[in-house]
Amino acid sequence: MSATLDQLKHRFTQALVAAFGNNYAEVDPILVPASNPKFGDYQSNVALSLSKQLKQPARAIAEQITDKLDVADICEPPSIAGPGFINLLLKTEYLETQLRSSQTDPRLGIALAKTPKQVVVDFSSPNIAKEMHVGHLRSTIIGDCIARILEFRGHDVLRLNHVGDWGTQFGMLIAYLREAYPDALTTANALELGDLVAFYRKAKQRFDEDETFRETARQEVVKLQAGVEDTQKAWRLLCEQSRREFQVIYDLLNVHLTERGESFYNPLLAAVVEDLDRQGLLVEDAGAKCVFLEGFTNKEGDPLPLIVQKSDSGYNYATTDLAALRYRIKQDQAERLIYITDAGQANHFAQVFQVARRAGWIPSNVEIVHVPFGLVLGEDGKKLKTRSGETVRLKDLLDEAIARSRADLESRLKAEDRSETEEFKAKVSQAVGISAVKYADLSQNRTSNYIFSYDKMLALQGNTAPYMLYAYVRIQGISRKGQIDFEQLGSEAQIFLHEPTEFTLAKHLLQLSEILSGVEQDLMPNRLCQYLFELSQKFNQFYDQCPVLQAEEPTRTSRLLLCDLTARTLQLGLSLLGISVVERM
């Protein structure tokens, strides 16, 4: 259906040229979906914008355009409305043909990108030896969704987990590991550290209270960076333990990532500093090696530095990010680099990107973009915390969603006097609980903070995952009840549109393609959520108004085709959000 919009734009361009000459070949026809269904399906606002330039009333311009406009195969005759809008209504036969061709296509008519790109999506990125907490939720969910959409469009996506597996805190952790688990380095068995957070806390405590320990920790950092085997082994143990814990959550969320931690770039850091020096960008200030930034100032109004080598000669995260950026462009051949982190890091990325740009490391064909998102707030409007005021562990948060979803399911089963197997209950409550969390996050404009509420996200009515899952389940209910195999409806079966709710549903079904190319560009998953919610609503309206199984042929088959296309569109759309459907719930 983006084909439709593209076609119509092309026709408008031809009409503009025919009416006003070749100078108008590059004028944007300003063709957009109609602002109100009563105006039709699409509208062009180009006549209003040309009014001044052509020194003619907009309506007169609109008439000259429609005189030359040839869209008879797609639309009813265009009409001119108001001050000069050109309104287009799609022909019924055109809609019917388009629907049928989507319905027979496994990709539902969604084209692959014309020029597939090499894309890196950097997301999730927890820190080794710390637990994943609510702060990692959004990056993981949004990143996975964006990666899925780009993959579906045919791009080659590298999903990178830039884990925090390097840095000064490891000195402290390794020193404490030696102290508390002296056997760990000599026995072959996997180490059971237990609660890594408690481990981290104890290590920090030792570090804070004991000068000797601090010195040992510093030595361990040096040994780690120098590649001393014994220390490296301790480091690997810590990483493996963390990895196992992360994996539990990734499995639960069904998110796949390629781990490439900060340590990976360690051998490349020195070259970053050297190259910056060679290009004359490097300045030494108070013992630290910096690049002074344009457009960033401190309280006195002096330029702010980006420090790439500390006064103790260590490197920091800016250096790592610069090295990673170079590696992703040069070695990974990335043409689009996407960083999914909280909005608080906007400055940092703007600074790193500026330095990379000034160093000439970003070729003109490479797009590099920070995709920021806001905080997760509690229902009190403040940063989400547990009752005791601690950060919420991601595992706990997800388990709670599943538990609540299960309680809800069981009370419904009881009320309806249904009985289901334990397997069914476990599967459905997990699917619904996780979907609810993901959808609640993705459905909001990511740039703002959002308020986390189990009650709202798990509600069966409203803009929630359960509402959409239910719409899908209803369609499967039709298939079960009528013993219909949607795949066996026959190749010569046709769709006929008659009822208003059929038209509304049909037109919406054909808009997925436009939505997806929008999200591919602006990386705003909430637009896809909005689309799917409206689809569910429009299906429910159709379902309310139009009997399916009891309809006469050929209407019955036509409606079954609409149901099938709706179900598959929901399934596809939800899968791009990282949400799987259930057949019953």
Next chain:
RNA sequence: GGGCAUGUAGCUCAGUGGAUAGAGCAUUAGAUUCCGGUUCUAAGGGUCGGGGGUUCGAAUCCCUCCAUGCUCGCCA
């Protein structure tokens, strides 16, 4: 103090130059011999934070002020 973001219905939020600003929740009033009513229909509810400006046209772009949040040289 500087930078960035946010401010739209009672609440949670869509809407990044077009026609009368839209949803959901909540509230109120309706609909069901029928495919899962976990649904559908309708109503009330708005100085789009305030004020200027640009434009044929502004919630949207610019300026300014106010409020909130995040952030500001050796953590990531």
